[in-house]
Amino acid sequence: MRRWLALLAAATTSLVLFALLVPLLLLVRTAAESGAVARASGEAESMAVAVGTAGAAGTVDAETLHLTAERAAHPTTVFLGDGRVLGARAERSAAVELAARGRSVTAAVPGGREILVAVQGAPGGTAVVRVLLRDDELTGGVARVQAGLLVLGLALVGLGMLVADRLARAMTRPVSSLAGVSHRLAAGDLAARAVPGGPPEVRAVGLALNHLAERITGLLAEERENAADLSHRLRTPLTGLRLEAESLSDPDEAARVEARVDALERAVTAVIEEARRRSRDRAECDAVAVVGDRVAFWSVLAEDQGRTVELDLCPGPRTVAVSAGDLAACVDALLGNVFAHTDEETPFGVRLAPAPGGALLTVDDAGPGFGTADPLGRGESGAGSTGLGLDIARRTAESSGGALGLGASPAGGARVTLFLAGSGPLAGS
Template sequence: MRRRLIQSTLAVVLVVIAVFGVSLVIVETRTISSSAQESVDNEAVRIGSIVDSRLLGGENITPGMLADQISKDRYARVDIPGHPPVQFGDHPTGSVIRGKATGEQGEKVVVEERRSSVTREVGRTLLIIGGVALLAVIAAVLLAVRQANKLASPLTDLAETAERLGSGDPRPRHKRYSVPELDRVADVLDSSAERIARMLTAERRLAADASHQLRTPLTALSMRLEEISATDDLDTVKEEATIALTQVERLTDVVERLLTNARDPRTGSAVAFDIDEVVKQQLEEWRSAYRSAGRAIVCSGRNGMRAVGTPGAVAQVLAALIENSLMHGGGTVALRTRVTGNQSVIEVTDEGPGVPADLGARIFERSISGRNSTGIGLAVARDLAEADGGRLELLQQHPPVFALFLSREARTRKAPHTSRGDDGGDRPVR
């Protein structure tokens, strides 16, 4: 491209020089020739005037008398009636420029000059014009090289940017070149890079969310299948198979939810549902895992609560909180349901050490974890809650209290609070 720009610029300059240079040479040649002819004619008239004045004064005309009156390198001859011709200067040979004049006394004056002097003057003029043309060509080449570099270098940068995008490096360069057309291309490439970066981020996030969200139902399904394979009781097999089918349905719901959030995180299928059913399902699912860990999971609070949301998403949020308590907490895990204003609240707490002080404000950020885990679970849980118009908050760090806030159904049936045990502890719901 650089070579083409230089060649095209140089061609334009040469054409301009050829057109205007030839015209200038012709004009200058004619001007110099005309000036030389006019100078010789004026010289002849001037000498004729001098001769007239001398003749009127009665003087004899001699070559010495007029030798100082003629320009150097010129020849003059004066023909006076009744007198011999008077000549002074060297008689030129070859092509000459001749000027003639006739005086008032009848004398005739002829002045001659070699045409080579005019040719030398024309040569000097052509040399000057040629030098100017050469300088113009050099300046044009330098300007063409500079302009070619100014245009070619940005194109090279843009090509490298496009290549980087194609190779999977979507970092925008935000580099501009003070050329509107090239800056427009750079804007488009940077916008494309940002879109590709968002798409790659969304894909990585979907992959991370999927691996985390599918782990729990797959583990539960595996446990049910192990129970089926380890028993010969037909009733137990049927019961475990029914639970396994429920896990498969939940797994399908998780996949659909992940795909929906990948397309539009704010797209939900909120409906009115019974919170008791979701809580009961989570208790049944996690009871065996807590029993294996030598711990308990209980629930208390208000019964018969209804909320607006996606049951599958709420189940995933509670599963993330319960799993987080199982992995990082200690003692008994308690789920408590209550009502505050026009919201239904599900709290999850345990008797563990709680959330470190330095992580309290960032506990819901991705990749934030105090126990070398993935740091994805709570971030996904908050996204799921917000997608249904709810919110997930950390109400207390020691002991940890996580609360899921959901909008209440317009009309809810009131139910009494669960009774307390004699020892003041919460009594697990059935």
């Protein structure tokens, strides 16, 4: 914006100066020519007076007139009526003949201009005084004056651009500040606020942005409280479910159900903590430990369903920029999809491998593959589920600075690949 305003000021100033300087340059040239002609005419008149005085005395001192003509500032020639020519050598042109008839004229000749003054009453008839004004004398000093005017014009254009840049800076600085605040808000810094400044319109935008930030903060706080309240209300049926599990007669079945209840309670607790967390701090965890723990948890159910589990973990620790709770929820969502969308006895595999800048988590199965054209669409599922599992995995990967990819497994089923950006000294190892 500053550049455009500076260019606009330069264009406007240039047009104004062009409209002023062009007539002024022509006026300077005309004035210089007029001054030169006036000075030459004055010399011709002085010489004409001398010739006329000599004629009034009845005799013409040719030697004196010749010396006087030669000492003149401009080449001066006297054409006497008797045909003699005194002073500088010059041809008797048609303009001289016209002046000999008693009419003073100015005529253009090659290389300059001649000033012709008729002198009546000279011996032998009308005499003519000719003064030659060369072209360089007509424009003497004009080039310097014109150069000075052009330099002045350029200086004024530069000054106009400088003033425009200062004004533009006063307008763009608060706008840039508003853009910075909006980027901070988009990055999750809800405490970012603008300092209104600049023109009234820009101040109004700053106040509106602050009002919007306050409104967003209030809505998010309300949403957190609602999520926390909803999660908290789930604890009552969880408590009843735990009591029911404890009353089971089969100890193994009771232990398995209690383990499921414990996992569900941990998930509810994580939801409450996440809902009450005011800012998403950049956490980290050991991906090897978390993935191994969650696969071990799901292996119990896999054994009951006759599923073969293939686990391949890289040597740990492998630190990634995701909290342990978020990564555990992500693995649970992916393995939950495997159990929900494939038949029993369908094998699956989990692999955690090192990658430049982080770790690569891959979950394969031998099922029918993805059941929808857009598996990542939030709330979309081809098997009647909530359709949130892959979205949870995607958001977990992106929160670390990574990404999620989908494809087909070697067995023809679904393959989900997550790149988890690393954190700490082992990130890029």
